[in-house]
Each structure stands twice: as C-alpha cells, then as structure tokens.
Amino acid sequence: MAEFVAILDFGSQYSQLIARRVRENRVYCEILRHDTPASRLRGLQVKGIVLSGGPAGVYEDGAPRCDPEILRLGVPVLGICYGMQLGCEILGGKVVPAAAREYGATVVDLRPEELLFRGLKPRTTVWMSHGDQVTALGQDFVTIAATPSCPHAAVRHSTGFIGLQFHPEVTHTIEGRTIIGNFLYLICGCKGDWCLTKFVEEQIEETRRTVGNGRVVCALSGGVDSSVVALLLSRALGDRMSCVFVDNGLLRTREREQVVTTFQQHFKLDFHLVDASRRFLERLKGVVDPEEKRLRIGHTFIDVFKETVSREPFIGDPARGIPAVEFLAQGTLYPDVIESRSPIDAPSATIKSHHNVGGLPKELGFRLVEPIRYLFKDEVRAIGRELGLPDQIIRRQPFPGPGLAIRVVGEVTPERLRILRDADGIVQEEMEKFDLYRDVWQSFAVLLPVQTVGVMGDKRTYENVIALRVVESTDGMTANWVYLPRDILTTISNRISNEVAGVNRVVLDISSKPPSTIEWE
Secondary structure, eight states, X not given: OOSOEEEEXXXXXXXXXXXXXXXXXXXXEEEEETTOOHHHHHHTTOSEEEEOOOSSOTTSTTOOOOOGGGGGSSSOEEEETHXXXXXXXHTTOEEEEXXXXXXXXXXXXXXXXXXXXXXXXXXXXXXXXXXXXXXXXXXXXXXEEEETTEEEEEEEETTSEEEESSOTTSTTSTTHHHHHHHIIIIISOOOOOOOHHHHHHHHHHHHHHHHTTOOEEEEOOSSHHHHHHHHHHHHHHGGGEEEEEEEOSOOOXXXXXXXXXXXXIISOOOEEEEEOHHHHHHHHTTOOOHHHHHHHHHHHHHHHHHHHHTSTTTSOOGGGTOOOOOEEEOOOOHHHHHHHSOTTOOSOOOOOOOTTTTTSOSSOSSEEEOTTTTOOHHHHHHHHHHHXXXXXXXXXXXXXXXXXXXXXXXXXXXXXXXXXXXXXXXXHHHHTTSTTGGGOSEEEEEEEEEEEEEEETTEEEEEEEEEEEEEEOSSSSSBXXXXXXXXXXXXXXXXXXXHSTTEEEEEEOOOOBTTSOSSOO
C-alpha cells in the first residue's frame, strides 16, 4: 500500500471505529497490537500512527505500553484518550485520576488555527469517556483545546505527537470526521488512494488463496451480512460454494419464506434449507442466562452444519478427487468481534459473546472464512450495492444471529416466542409506515420476564410486558434512541395490547448505547 496508517489497540471498544473513520477518508489502515515495535512500523513505511483509548490507567501496574521509539519515527502520532495520556507520560507529562470524571457529550473550546481543527468553530461538542487526565505538561507541549474540568483536552508536542482526551471516532463528536480527515490529509500528508472496490478484489483473491481447491459451506441467514459473504464467495469459488439456511425456530414472522424465495429463485445459488427448530428449542429449555443462550445456540449451529455437510451433496466424491467440505463461511462483522473479544489479543473487555464468535465451540471441525470480519454494517451495505444485492436486503435492519432468543428475556418457550413474534410483527408493520423508517437502525419488540396487573373488559388481568426498542446508528457501536411521533407509539401500543394474547402493557426503552447495548441480552 502506498499509504498506510497504523492503529495501535490498547483495548478500546472504539478501536475499529477509528479504522472506519480512516477508511472513510480512503486511506488504508490496520489495527495492530499496542506493543508493535517501532522497527516494524518503520518497515511498513507508515504515514501516521494512532494510539487508541483503553480501560486501564497509565499509572497502573501492568498497564499496556507502546514502544516509546514510535514517538521518534518522524511521523505524526495521534493519541486518543488513553493514547493521549500514554503519549504525554512518555514525553514527560503527568497523568492522575481526574477530580471530576467526564462521560458523554461535552462542549470544548479549541484553537481553530491548529491544522487539526481547520474548518472548525472555536467551540464544538465532543464525546468524553475518561476518569483520568493529564495534569502537567513539559515545555515542548502546547495546549490546543480545553473544557472547564479538563484544562488539557487536546495537546500538541514538538515531536509531532498530538493528544485528544475526547473521542473523535464516535458519531457523538460532531466534528470528529473533520478532525480525523485533517489529521490524515493536512498533518500526515495522505492523498487517499484506497476504496471498498479494492477491498472486494482483495477479499476475492484472499478467499481463493485460502480455500484453494476446497469447498465452502456458507451459513446464510438472509440478512445483508451473510448475503454479501455468499455473493463474494460465489464470485471467488463458483460452484464450490453452497449455502445452508438453518431455521432455528427463533425467526421473525414470514422470515423463512422470504429467505427461501430470495435465494432459491432470485440468486439461484446452491441453497439448502434445514429445519432444526425443534432441536434448538429443546437445547434452550430451562436456560435463563443470556451468555448460556448464546453459547448453546452457537454450538447447536455447528452441530447442525456438521451433520448437514456430512451428507450428500457436501461430502464430495473421492473417486473424482473432490474434497469434503473443510471451510465454514459466516457473515461476522467487527461489532460482533469487538464485543466478544479483541481480534488481535488486545486488552479489551468482553461485552457479550456473539453466537458466531464467543459462542463457537473450541473444536469447530471447520476452518472459518470471514471476509467481512473487519467491516461495519454501512460498509457491508456499500459492498452489497456494488455486488448487485436488491435494496430490500441491503436496507434490512440488523437481526441478531441468536434471533428472538435474546429478545425473550428469560426462558425461551414456544408460548413466549409466539407472544414476542406476534408483537414484533406489529412493530415491523407499523414502523414500515414511518416516513423516516430508512433512518432507523433497528426497531423491535422485547418480551420481559415480568407480569403486571391490567384491566380488560372490566376484568383484572395479570399478563406480560412488551418493551419497544427503536434506535438510530451508523455502525452499531454507538446508538441513540429514536423519538417517535405520538401517533405511531399509540398505534403500536394499542395493536399489541389488543391483538397479542397474553400482553397487557407496552413500555418504551429510551436508553442509548452506551451505557446500554442495543439488544437486551
């Protein structure tokens, strides 16, 4: 790559958001371990380096460190949150627990004459998430931004190091995209010669190298992620790729029929339907813990796939030299990975195990093929358009791999699934009438593990509660709840209460991510 930016990961949940912002500027980047030697970065001829945030304090024993020589490579270094604190400490500054922590949207005063802030007004809103701060700086530092409780919200050092206590990579920092663009183009001197078209070409070639003459079975759910993977593999491997759609009994209303119609008739791929609904529900019987649900669902998926591909036509024909299926392809995205565990063994915290990451058994029996593992949903949608996916698939709202199982809070039973499926169907019908539906990231119903008193037809009822969750987001890593018009909320509530047997109360979830996640489990 002519232009290369390295992102050193110190365990931040936002590290891939940094990469996403860099790629939006058509600059190639990779996330590397926090302790990557300066000698390797020199060999990569990096145009710039970004030090991510992280959960540790730089003064703690065992806190992750970087090679201090990277600050002497002669290339710009941008430190974000923990990365700023670490860079400042290496260069002679002091970091201590803050007297007043800063979390959330914060107004910052900055110096617009700085290259990093070119095009910005002297005051803007940024996203803070820190309990430590830099309190002392050496003479080679210049403070370039401040808040009332954080006097060194951004700094610049004579070596070319720039530190930001706030997070420009998240959408809540209003001018974050401009700030990162200024760093890449005005400070690092990048020109921007990378695009998703190159990514598609690279992944096709990488898949061919990985698979060789083997065969791949693709776990197809019908969503945009697995659909893009299926089309990428079809381009790369032709008829050596087969798709398997597993009905796990945890699907939404009419979802099975839609998937079968789309992929058997429209795309004409080698498509196989496996009805394992009874088996999944049996495995979930009595399970309440959400992590255990995800693990059981992930393990059962693999069991079903192993049994499916052990039969014709997947097993291959030894007489003709066709190998058995060795590879399993799935539409894993980066949010799945970063919430389950760090993709590069960085010191990241586990938020929740996803069925296709933390939920997979150790003895998998397949080699995984995950061509979109380091992409976000909006990037996958862009690739889907390039591959010719119809708009109804590209714009389909994200649906979790464990399906309705993690929207039934508590034990999953056929009756509780029926209640949730009926309620969720109403939510989907009414939301699709909403003028701004295309701007909604996800809208769905959640069945709560409580019952409340109600009154219907002058009689006392004691029935279930449905929560309505509607959020807007661009990548799934951060999200805001959507303020729906009163008439839409009224219609959804009335229809669920009147049409779904077993429900007498509807509540609205007005939590953002963070501190909440989008899914309840």
